[in-house]
Amino acid sequence: MLLIDRATVHSLYPMHHAVEVMAEALRRYSGGLTDQPLRTILRPAASEDLLGTMPGHVGGDDLAGFGLKAMVLKPGNPARGLDLHIGIVMVFDPETGEPLALMDAGAVTAIRTAAVSAVATDTLAPAGAGDLAILGSGVQARSHLEAMRTVRELRRVRVWSRTPGHAEAYRQWAAAELGLRVEAARTPAEAARGADLVCTTTAAREPLLEAADIAEGAHVNAVGASFADHRELSSGAVARAALFVDSRESALAESGDLHHPVAEGLVSRDHILAELGEVLLGKHPGRSDARQITLFKSLGLGVQDIMSGFAIARAAEKAHLGHRFTLD
Numbered sequence: 001m002l003l004i005d006r007a008t009v010h011s012l013y014p015m016h017h018a019v020e021v022m023a024e025a026l027r028r029y030s031g032g033l034t035d036q037p038l039r040t041i042l043r044p045a046a047s048e049d050l051l052g053t054m055p056g057h058v059g060g061d062d063l064a065g066f067g068l069k070a071m072v073l074k075p076g077n078p079a080r081g082l083d084l085h086i087g088i089v090m091v092f093d094p095e096t097g098e099p100l101a102l103m104d105a106g107a108v109t110a111i112r113t114a115a116v117s118a119v120a121t122d123t124l125a126p127a128g129a130g131d132l133a134i135l136g137s138g139v140q141a142r143s144h145l146e147a148m149r150t151v152r153e154l155r156r157v158r159v160w161s162r163t164p165g166h167a168e169a170y171r172q173w174a175a176a177e178l179g180l181r182v183e184a185a186r187t188p189a190e191a192a193r194g195a196d197l198v199c200t201t202t203a204a205r206e207p208l209l210e211a212a213d214i215a216e217g218a219h220v221n222a223v224g225a226s227f228a229d230h231r232e233l234s235s236g237a238v239a240r241a242a243l244f245v246d247s248r249e250s251a252l253a254e255s256g257d258l259h260h261p262v263a264e265g266l267v268s269r270d271h272i273l274a275e276l277g278e279v280l281l282g283k284h285p286g287r288s289d290a291r292q293i294t295l296f297k298s299l300g301l302g303v304q305d306i307m308s309g310f311a312i313a314r315a316a317e318k319a320h321l322g323h324r325f326t327l328d
Helices: 006-012 015-030 105-124 139-151 164-178 188-192 235-240 248-254 256-263 276-280 302-319
Strands: 002-004 040-042 050-058 065-073 085-092 099-104 131-135 156-160 197-200 219-222 242-245 272-275 294-297
Touching (some): 002 302, 006 099, 006 105, 015 105, 015 139, 015 276, 015 302, 050 302, 099 302, 105 276, 131 139, 156 188, 242 248, 248 272, 272 276
Parallel strands (some): 242 272
Antiparallel strands (some): 040 050, 050 065, 065 085, 085 099
16 A cells, blocks of 8 residues: 655646546536545534544546545644644555555645636636635635636736735745735735635635625635535625535535525525536536626535545556555
8 A cells, every 4th residue: 555645645646637637526426426425524522623534436437446535623733833634535446445545635635625626617717717816825725826827817816814924924925836926905805806716715604705795707616614504605695696516415415605595595405506517517508697606615525535546546656656555
């Protein structure tokens, strides 16, 4: 079995390749080629920590087989200089069932989540979109900037963070690492004003954006609120948008961004127009006109981690990277 560390994951799985793999993962999910339960969340009553597990099986001719992700969320980790999410992705040999590779889940998640947003952007956003607002300044905010520039030519970028110093650090990182000029906004509404691309990548429990904050014709990737008691968008903002999801089942069960407007009677469960994979498969046309606001609600799917895991394991074998060990 190969043990693949964080730096090696990043070196072996460039964003442009991850975008291709994630488009195929979404097609396979919506095409019925995967078997995966809803993720299991274990939250001890006396703790803010949680354990999430996402097992599954992916069918198809390539990057297929069994795999799983297990991650622990530790709210105190950022203060320790560690990632909020700590865990592993494991994939199993399709022929023998033996463990094939074990890798850092934080790196896999950072890349694949942003790559899925890139697929959504390329599929749903106007072709000329390039005025980007990013809410949040952490790992996903950074990977999303890289992902957005993979599928669109960015002409302006604004970032908002609850901590101004974090926004400034983000601005400096973007200039040094990506050669991009980023402006720091004072409020979420200021960041989103006039933007035709918006990525929300926060851990917010209460809405950051109202309906009036989102420009006509914009595309929004709502990524950060991944639990039923979290949301980044107001009920009115969700009701105003054409809603697309990675999974109907997951969105209806786990998305606070959807639960609230449904509970308030602003929309029904049928507010979901389509899964993104259905658009990619030609089962739904996607954006209907230039003035429509499109919203992609991302919760993350096991198939995304599993296919990423197989792609990274293959690349590691080819490049003779990773640490090989046996369980015997």
